[in-house]
Amino acid sequence: MTGPSTASRRADAALSRRLSGYGQGLRWCFAVLLLAGALGKLTDMHGFTDVVASYRVLPGVWVAVAAWALAFCEAGFALWLMSGRQLRSAALGVTLLHCVYFGWIALALARGLQLTNCGCFGVYWPRPLTPLSLVEDGALLIAAWALFLAAERTRQSA
Numbered sequence: 001m002t003g004p005s006t007a008s009r010r011a012d013a014a015l016s017r018r019l020s021g022y023g024q025g026l027r028w029c030f031a032v033l034l035l036a037g038a039l040g041k042l043t044d045m046h047g048f049t050d051v052v053a054s055y056r057v058l059p060g061v062w063v064a065v066a067a068w069a070l071a072f073c074e075a076g077f078a079l080w081l082m083s084g085r086q087l088r089s090a091a092l093g094v095t096l097l098h099c100v101y102f103g104w105i106a107l108a109l110a111r112g113l114q115l116t117n118c119g120c121f122g123v124y125w126p127r128p129l130t131p132l133s134l135v136e137d138g139a140l141l142i143a144a145w146a147l148f149l150a151a152e153r154t155r156q157s158a
Helices: 004-018 021-042 045-054 060-083 087-110 131-157
Strands: 120-123
Touching (some): 021 060, 045 060, 045 120, 087 131
């Protein structure tokens, strides 16, 4: 007998297979990018916590919580995208995460912070925070939204 969870998994798999070519490309690009970022953060959480603290946005007690939350969100979204389940919701989550990153970077630049590591990939691939960082994250935000729209179109056409 097939229960609702099995039927749901089958429906998710069917929608995942029908996602357009560019949608599949975006899905896997984000999955790899987020997983790489999460691994870079999780392998040196002390260093990544220092990077989060360098933005001087959160009170000290919340810095470590935010660092862990960001790393686990990235890992979770990467695995979710890889699973192919509920892609619309996963893409919406990735879009919201990039909204947070975009705002975080914009605020730091507006405050004139000179950061030697934006923290995008933890401490192993340090990149300075520059206006180009904002452009890059803006492009990722647009790509995440495009993934959401592709997943939405696929869901609606089912």
